[in-house]
Amino acid sequence: MKINAKKLSLTVFLPSLVLGLAACGGNNESGGEAKADENYPTKPISVIQGFDPGGGSDQLAQLTQPYLNEILDTTFTNEYVPGAAGAIAWTRLAQKTENDGYTLSITNSPMLMTNYIINEEFTYNLDDFDPIANVVTDPGIIVVASDSELETYEDFVKYLEENPGGLNVANSGVGGDDFFTQLKWMRETGLDMELIPYSGDGPSWQAVAGGEVEASFNNLGVVYSQVQAGNLKALAVFSEERMELLPDVPTVKELGHDVISGSARGYSAPKGLSEEVKQKLYDAFEQLKEDPEFVEGLEKVALPMDVKIGDEYAQFLKEDEELSREIWEDVKDEYEE
Amino acid sequence: MEDLLVGLGNVLSFSNLFFIAVGMTLGIFIGSMPGLSATMAIAILLPLTYGMDPATGISMLAALYMGAMYGGSILAILINTPGTPAAAASGLDGYKMTEKGQAGKALGISLVSSVVGGLIGAIVLLTIAPLLGEVALKIGAVELFAIAVLGITIISSLSAGSVVKGLLSGTLGLLISLIGMDLITGTPRFTFGNIYLFDGISFVVALIGLFSVPQALRLIETDKEAVEVSKIKDKILPSWKEFVSLRMTLLRSSVIGVFTGLIPGTGGDTASWFSYNEAKRFSKEKEKFGTGHAEGLAAPESANNAVVGGALVPTITLGIPGSSTTAVLLGGLMIHGIMPGPTLMTEHAGVAYTLLWAVFFSCFFLFALGLLYTKVAVGVTKVPSKVLAPIIILLCVIGTFAVHNSMVDVMIMLGFGILGYLMDKLNIPVSPMVVGLILGAMLDTSLHTSLKISGGDWMVFLSSPVAVILLIVALITVLQSTPFFGKLKSLVAK
Structure with a gap:
C-alpha cells in the first residue's frame, strides 16, 4: 500500500481508496533495466517503514522527506509494513527489493541489530544493507x-x-x-x-x-x-x-x-547500490543537515539531530552490533529458559 | 476559560466544520467496513492532514474516530458482520432485533445511544479533563490485572445455554491470545519460527474471520433473503418513552466508557463488553439479553462512543494515549510539530481547545449523518444472499489485508473463518472467545509485570484498594453464576 499525501486529494472518496489498496497489493516494485544512474532519481522513491503510521519512524519520515523531495526533485512515498519490531520490513528490504535506489527503509538502531541478535528466526543482518545516513539520535x-x-x-x-x-x-x-x-x-x-x-x-x-x-x-x-x-x-x-x-x-x-x-533513526538501502546513486543520496543528506528550516523542525519536537553519512553510519552500526552482541551473550541465559 | 472560548470560535469556522463533517462521513463509512477500525482509519488518513492546519487536521481525525466507533455497529446489526471489535458486542442483541424485523428500530437505538455516549464523553472532556487525567497514571499493572480478571468473568454471562461450551470458547480465546513474543522475557511463544506470528494474532483479524465468514456461509446455506425485514417505514428514532426507559443504561454505560477510555491500553473493545455485562447485571429482564433486547444494544453503543472523550482526556492533559486510536492521534500531533505533553493545553491552547470542541460538535454531525447513512445502509438487507455473501467475503479479505498490509493475516482470517463456522455448527458461542482474545494479552502481561515488581509476592494484588474492589466484584460475578449463589439467596430470604 502506498500513501502519498500529495497525490491523495480530499476529493478521493473511500471506495476508490479501498480499491486502490487491493490493486497495490500485488504491485511489483522492481525497477527497469535502464542503467540511468546518472539521472537518478527518475521516479518516486519508496520508503518501507517497519512501524505504524504516526510512530517514531513515520515522524522522522514526515520531518525529513519534504526536504528530500525538493533536494532530489522526486517524491518519497511511504509504505507501512509493521510487525515483529520492524523485522518484517527489514527482512523484505534485505531479501526482496531491488538495489536500484528506489526502495529505502528507515532503520532504527539498535533495534535493527538486536532483533536478529536475540532471535535466530530473523534471517537478515547488517551485511544485507547499504546504510545511507543516520538522521536523529534520541x-x-x-x-x-x-x-x-x-x-x-x-x-x-x-x-x-x-x-x-x-x-x-x-x-x-x-x-x-x-x-x-x-x-x-x-x-x-x-x-x-x-x-x-x-x-x-x-x-x-x-x-x-x-x-x-x-x-x-x-x-x-x-x-x-x-x-x-x-x-x-x-x-x-x-x-x-x-x-x-x-x-x-x-x-x-x-x-x-x-x-x-540511545535510539537512532536513519535511512538504509539494500546492499549493492551503484556508486553514483549512493553519492547522490549522501549529498542529499549533506544538504539536508544544513537546512535551517529542517533543523528547526527537529528542535520543535525535541529530536536531537545526529547526521552520520555513508561509511560513518555503517561504522556506527557495526560497532553497536558488536557491543550489543557481546552484552547479549553475557545475559542471554537469564532470558532463554 | 478564555482558551475555551477561543477554541469555540475556532471550531465554528467554516473550514473546521466542513472537515469535521468530512471526518465524520469517512469515519462512519470506514467503521462500517469489516476490519477497517477507527485506529486504522486514522492511520490511513493521517498523511492527508500533513498539509492542513494542525487544528483542522486533528479535529477531522477526532470526528473520524467518533464516526468509526458508531459505524462499526451498522453492519453488525443488519447482517451480523461487526466492523470493529467494539461492535461485536452490539451485534449480540442488535442482529437479533433485525431478525425480529426491527432493523430500523435497532439502528435508531444504536444511533441515539452513540450520540448520547459521545456527548457525555465530550462534556467530561470539556469540563473536568485536567482532574481526571491523573487517573490514567494511577492505573498500574496491578490494577490492570484486576480489570482483566473482572473482564474475563464476562465470559460466564455470555455462556447462556451451555456453561461448558462457553468456558471452552473463552479458554480457547485466552490460549490464542498468548501466541507471539512474551513482552517480559522476549521469548517467542507458539510462533513455530514464523516471524509473522511474532506479534501474535491480531484480534481484529480473528474477529473478522469468526463473525463475518460464518455469516456469509450461513447466508449461502439458507439461500433466502437475508432476513425478512426492513420495514424501514417503522420509525428509526426511538420514541421519547423508549429513550427515557433506557436512561440509566445509557448513563451507566457512558460512565464505563469514559473510564475505560481513560485507562491506557483499554479502549472501545473492552468498554463495550464491560458495559454489556453491567447492563445485564443491573437489568430487571436479564433473560431477555441476547434475544434482541434494547438495553443490550444501547449499552455497548453508548459506551464505545463515550470512550472517545475518555481516551482523549489523558491524551490532551498528559500526552498519554488513552487508547490505541489516540496513540495514532498523538503521533499525528508530533508530525504537525506539536509536542504532546502536559504543556499542550498551555502552549498549544488553540489546537487543544479546538480539538475539545470538535469532539463535542462532531456528535451533532454524528446524529445527522448517521441518520442519513442508516437509511442507505438498510438497503443492504434487500440484497439477495447469493450476491451479499461473496461481497462480505471480499470485504473481509480487503479489510484484513489493510490491517497490516499482510497476506499472512488474510490466511489467518480465513482459518478463523473455518473455526467460526465449525463452532457455529457445534453451537459453541464465539463471543466468549472474543472476550478471551481481547483480554488475554492484558491479563498475561499485567500479571507478569505485577509479580516482577513485587519480587514474586502475590499479596501485591491486595495492596491496591482499586484492585481489591475490582477483584471482589469479579468474585461476586463468578459466584452469581454458580448454584451456590442461589442457595445463598434463598438463605438470606429466609
Missing part, C-alpha cells in the same frame, strides 16, 4: 518521579551500591534500546537492578510517574515535555555531551561511567 536518559528521594545520579548509584538489585527500573521492552542501555550501564558500573519491561517508552515513563517503579531508562525526546512540566526528574543523560534541551542534566560520561547510548 539519547538515553534516566528519569525518576518528581517526588522521588533520589535527587541526583549519585543518589541513584549510591542506593544501588548499598542495596544491590534494590530498585525496579522500567524499560521499553526486552531487546529495545533502553533495555540495552540498562545492560550496558550495569556492565560498566557493575551494579545490579531489577529490569521491568513495558510495551514502549510511554508505558515505561508512566510507570515511574504513577509510582509503580522507581526509575525508567527512557529517551530524551519522549520524556522532555514531562521533565519540563515537572512530572518527572531527569538524573542523567547517555549522550556524548550535555544536551541543549536540558543543559542542567549531566551526562553519565562526565560522572565517570563511559556509556553512550
Whole structure:
C-alpha cells in the first residue's frame, strides 16, 4: 500500500481508496533495466517503514522527506509494513527489493541489530544493507518521579551500591534500546537492578510517574515535555555531551561511567547500490543537515539531530552490533529458559 | 476559560466544520467496513492532514474516530458482520432485533445511544479533563490485572445455554491470545519460527474471520433473503418513552466508557463488553439479553462512543494515549510539530481547545449523518444472499489485508473463518472467545509485570484498594453464576 499525501486529494472518496489498496497489493516494485544512474532519481522513491503510521519512524519520515523531495526533485512515498519490531520490513528490504535506489527503509538502531541478535528466526543482518545516513539520535536518559528521594545520579548509584538489585527500573521492552542501555550501564558500573519491561517508552515513563517503579531508562525526546512540566526528574543523560534541551542534566560520561547510548533513526538501502546513486543520496543528506528550516523542525519536537553519512553510519552500526552482541551473550541465559 | 472560548470560535469556522463533517462521513463509512477500525482509519488518513492546519487536521481525525466507533455497529446489526471489535458486542442483541424485523428500530437505538455516549464523553472532556487525567497514571499493572480478571468473568454471562461450551470458547480465546513474543522475557511463544506470528494474532483479524465468514456461509446455506425485514417505514428514532426507559443504561454505560477510555491500553473493545455485562447485571429482564433486547444494544453503543472523550482526556492533559486510536492521534500531533505533553493545553491552547470542541460538535454531525447513512445502509438487507455473501467475503479479505498490509493475516482470517463456522455448527458461542482474545494479552502481561515488581509476592494484588474492589466484584460475578449463589439467596430470604 502506498500513501502519498500529495497525490491523495480530499476529493478521493473511500471506495476508490479501498480499491486502490487491493490493486497495490500485488504491485511489483522492481525497477527497469535502464542503467540511468546518472539521472537518478527518475521516479518516486519508496520508503518501507517497519512501524505504524504516526510512530517514531513515520515522524522522522514526515520531518525529513519534504526536504528530500525538493533536494532530489522526486517524491518519497511511504509504505507501512509493521510487525515483529520492524523485522518484517527489514527482512523484505534485505531479501526482496531491488538495489536500484528506489526502495529505502528507515532503520532504527539498535533495534535493527538486536532483533536478529536475540532471535535466530530473523534471517537478515547488517551485511544485507547499504546504510545511507543516520538522521536523529534520541539519547538515553534516566528519569525518576518528581517526588522521588533520589535527587541526583549519585543518589541513584549510591542506593544501588548499598542495596544491590534494590530498585525496579522500567524499560521499553526486552531487546529495545533502553533495555540495552540498562545492560550496558550495569556492565560498566557493575551494579545490579531489577529490569521491568513495558510495551514502549510511554508505558515505561508512566510507570515511574504513577509510582509503580522507581526509575525508567527512557529517551530524551519522549520524556522532555514531562521533565519540563515537572512530572518527572531527569538524573542523567547517555549522550556524548550535555544536551541543549536540558543543559542542567549531566551526562553519565562526565560522572565517570563511559556509556553512550540511545535510539537512532536513519535511512538504509539494500546492499549493492551503484556508486553514483549512493553519492547522490549522501549529498542529499549533506544538504539536508544544513537546512535551517529542517533543523528547526527537529528542535520543535525535541529530536536531537545526529547526521552520520555513508561509511560513518555503517561504522556506527557495526560497532553497536558488536557491543550489543557481546552484552547479549553475557545475559542471554537469564532470558532463554 | 478564555482558551475555551477561543477554541469555540475556532471550531465554528467554516473550514473546521466542513472537515469535521468530512471526518465524520469517512469515519462512519470506514467503521462500517469489516476490519477497517477507527485506529486504522486514522492511520490511513493521517498523511492527508500533513498539509492542513494542525487544528483542522486533528479535529477531522477526532470526528473520524467518533464516526468509526458508531459505524462499526451498522453492519453488525443488519447482517451480523461487526466492523470493529467494539461492535461485536452490539451485534449480540442488535442482529437479533433485525431478525425480529426491527432493523430500523435497532439502528435508531444504536444511533441515539452513540450520540448520547459521545456527548457525555465530550462534556467530561470539556469540563473536568485536567482532574481526571491523573487517573490514567494511577492505573498500574496491578490494577490492570484486576480489570482483566473482572473482564474475563464476562465470559460466564455470555455462556447462556451451555456453561461448558462457553468456558471452552473463552479458554480457547485466552490460549490464542498468548501466541507471539512474551513482552517480559522476549521469548517467542507458539510462533513455530514464523516471524509473522511474532506479534501474535491480531484480534481484529480473528474477529473478522469468526463473525463475518460464518455469516456469509450461513447466508449461502439458507439461500433466502437475508432476513425478512426492513420495514424501514417503522420509525428509526426511538420514541421519547423508549429513550427515557433506557436512561440509566445509557448513563451507566457512558460512565464505563469514559473510564475505560481513560485507562491506557483499554479502549472501545473492552468498554463495550464491560458495559454489556453491567447492563445485564443491573437489568430487571436479564433473560431477555441476547434475544434482541434494547438495553443490550444501547449499552455497548453508548459506551464505545463515550470512550472517545475518555481516551482523549489523558491524551490532551498528559500526552498519554488513552487508547490505541489516540496513540495514532498523538503521533499525528508530533508530525504537525506539536509536542504532546502536559504543556499542550498551555502552549498549544488553540489546537487543544479546538480539538475539545470538535469532539463535542462532531456528535451533532454524528446524529445527522448517521441518520442519513442508516437509511442507505438498510438497503443492504434487500440484497439477495447469493450476491451479499461473496461481497462480505471480499470485504473481509480487503479489510484484513489493510490491517497490516499482510497476506499472512488474510490466511489467518480465513482459518478463523473455518473455526467460526465449525463452532457455529457445534453451537459453541464465539463471543466468549472474543472476550478471551481481547483480554488475554492484558491479563498475561499485567500479571507478569505485577509479580516482577513485587519480587514474586502475590499479596501485591491486595495492596491496591482499586484492585481489591475490582477483584471482589469479579468474585461476586463468578459466584452469581454458580448454584451456590442461589442457595445463598434463598438463605438470606429466609
